[in-house]
Amino acid sequence: MIPRTKAFGTRFAISCMAVGLLLSGCSDDRGVQQASSAIGATNDINPKDRDEIRDGGNLRLALTAFPATFNALHVDADGDVSEVVGWTMPGTITADAAGELTVDHNYFTDVQLTNTSPQQVTYTINPKAVWSDGSPITWEDLRSQAEALSGRDNDFQVAATQGYSRVDKVERGGDDRQAVVTFGKHYAEWQGLFNPLYPKASTQSPSAFDTVDRAGLPVSSGPFVITSIDRAQQRIVLSRNPKWWGDPPKLDTVTYSVLDYSARLNALQNNELDAVSVSGIDEVKTATNSPGITVRRSSAPRFSHFTFNGAPGSILADPKLRIAISKAIDRQGIATATQNGIVQNPKPLNNHIYLEGQKGYQDNAESVAYDPDEAARMLDELGWKLNGDVREKDGRKLQIRDAMYQQDSWVQMAQIAQQNLAQVGVELVVQTYPGNGLFTDVIDPGNFDIAQFTWSKSIFPLGALPQIYAYDPANPLSNKGRIGTPELNALIEEIISELDPAKAIDLANKADRMIFQEGFSLPIVQSAGTEAVRTGLANYGAFGLASADYTKIGFVK
Known part of the structure; x- marks a missing residue:
């Protein structure tokens, strides 16, 4: 699921x-x-x-x-x-079908932005809320998690530092059931923090973070x-x-x-x-x-995509080559093949940050628009010359390994891309794997040229930016392709500091255009x-x- x-x-x-x-x-x-x-x-x-x-x-x-x-x-x-x-596990908020937020009163009686200079958020914990061992949930759990996810200690192998990297301190409020979080820099999506919240025993040290919950959840709530x-x-x-x-x-x-x-x-x-x-x-x-079965439908906050490996030494390290490959792939053809008859007017997703129907969505995919003739011209210009059916440069064939979960839908997407790329002299090799180990053994170590998987998004779309699209070689987080620029990093920093939602949307779409132009990844379709x-x-x-x-x-x- x-x-x-x-x-x-x-x-x-x-x-x-x-x-x-x-x-x-x-x-x-x-x-x-x-x-x-x-x-x-x-x-x-x-x-x-x-x-x-x-x-x-x-x-x-x-x-x-x-x-x-x-x-x-x-x-x-x-x-x-x-x-x-x-x-x-506990969290601070819940959302309705429109994405409107309310405090999750099972765990918190109140969560309030109580100051903007500096930005402060006060979390008041439900006095009934306890961990499964009977111990109370306290401000120390929030402090420990914020410190672990801050990114200041790279020994914590965290998936993301979003928001937490901007927290200056977490202090005890009126009692142990209240935490006051003070930010060193503004954070636009502060409501997304502590979802989920783990007990301090799980986050108090890099060793605990790695091992305490490795085989199960000894303490939860x-x-x-x-x-x-x-x-x-x-x-x-x-x-x-x-x-x-x-x-x-x-x-x-x-x-x-x-x-x-x-x-x-x-x-x-x-x-x-x-x-x-x-x-x-x-x-x-x-x-x-099928008898006794009902198909329920509501567009889901997730999308399929092709991520490119741009790490040094990868065949796709050159962003111009990634753009040429992108322009040779018919995303509309994939959308039609995979969603025709299920959604009205199937079409590709043209934004990395916002989903269609979400406030802020616009088409930023001009730089990767399907144009096989232009793709072929770019490949020639980059020195990848046809030798038979496959292009070569400096004795190296333009052969690209495409890694994915072993599933018919992913293979179908890959086969369409394979046919598209063959028309411009690029050989796409489809490599399928079982679910167990796909990320830990293949994608995370960078054993791919293209990886196909799904990003699950949220009501906090900007949170993906520092996690996925910013790049620090010492701490890549979820940037699977090791792709990024200092300019994009700086813009992401500006976006997540912007407390004006309208300005944040404008800046985020500027960043999205940069992400496309860098050949970071290729969104395919939004989930039906x-x-x-x-x-x-x-x-x-x-x-x-x-x-x-x-x-x-x-x-x-």
């Missing part, structure tokens, strides 16, 4: 899509409803009141890979980690806690938290199993899973026509957000921008 988490910072995840996958077991032929690809103000989760949901039950979900760590703040974490942790981890069976079970103080969860347990994508829809049809992400007209049609779920499952499905209420998810009476 794609993350449904309180972690509003951008997280990457292996895409859970499939194209051209037709499974058996259909009944009556119900028509597929097309939906808008734009993020909107509604979602589709079969909303029900608590008294309409039966007590008990086990929700069965799938993971792409077994989590490398359960520390969602760690560089080794991915979307599967966030998916699991969302049920078990939420309506559910992890009660069973079976690595041999690739299964994780969550159960009700006996220390939970809020509304009691309706479900008894949630079970996650690592399952190959090609087996998921069959597992749903065979009553072995309760929800899976679906994509591609054949798979959506199959799910639509189609989720096949058991018909009787309530308060779960296509969430859009909304947070999940884990206490209300369950099965109707």
Whole structure:
């Protein structure tokens, strides 16, 4: 499953899509409803009141890979980690389908911007809020996490420093249940901090940050806690938290199993899973026509993309070559092939920061517009000359390795790009991998020329900038391609310091144009957000921008 988490910072995840996958077991032929690809103000989760949901039950979900760590703040974490942790960890806010924010009163009675010079935010913790070992959640947990994620100590292997790098200090407020956070520099998206919040035992030292939650969550806080981890069976079970103080969860347990994508829809049809992400007209049609299954639709805050490896020594180290490769790839062709019949008017995503339908979205992709003739001219100019079917330069073939999760949809995207690139004399070699180890063994070490995966975005779009698009060779964070410039770094610094939302949008789109012009990565399509779920499952499905209420998810009476 794609993350449904309180972690509003951008997280990457292996895409859970499939194209051209037709499974058996259909009944009556119900028509597929097309939906808008734009993020909107509604979602589709079969909303029900608590008294309409039966007590008990086990929700069965799938993971792409077994989590490398359960520390969602760690560089080794991915979307599967966030998916699991969302049920078990505190955060400061929740969002509705339109992305409007409210304080999560389960954990905080108040979160207020209390000063702007210097910027200060006061967090008042719910006096009932405790960790699963019974100890109170206190200001020291916030201080420890802010220090660990500040980026000032590179021994902390963090996924991102966004916001925390600008925190000057965290102090005790009126009592241990209040934290006053003072920023050394303004931070525009301050509401996204501490989502999720980990206990200080997990963040107090680089060693603790790396090891305490590596194999599980010894201490957590939420309506559910992890009660069973079976690595041999690739299964994780969550159960009700006996220390939970809020509304009691309706479900008894949630079970996650690592399952190959090609087996998921069959597992749903065979009553072995309760929800899976679906994509591609054949798979959506199959799910639509399966008894007891409903396809829910709401454009999801995530997008597929091709990331280029621009590290020194890589074949794509030259940004002009990356632009030429980009201009040879027909993104509209990929959008049509993967989303036709599912969304109205499929089209590529032309922004790295904002999603279509989100305030601030505009088309900044002029520099990578599909133009194979121009791509061929640029390749000639760069010295890559045709020798038979494949170009060469200084005795080196223009052969590019494209790494991705072993899934039909990714392969289909790659094959379209492969055909496009062959027309201009570029050989694209498709390399597929299982979910386990894809990031830790392939993408993070830079063992690719192009990597295909999905970025999960959020209601805090600017948070992605320092995490993904800024570049510090000593601390690359989630900049998988090792691409960046001092000018872009400086502009990102300006953007995240801007407290005027309109000015921040203008600056962010300026940065996005620079990201395209650098040949950083190539956005492909925004997710249609189609989720096949058991018909009787309530308060779960296509969430859009909304947070999940884990206490209300369950099965109707």
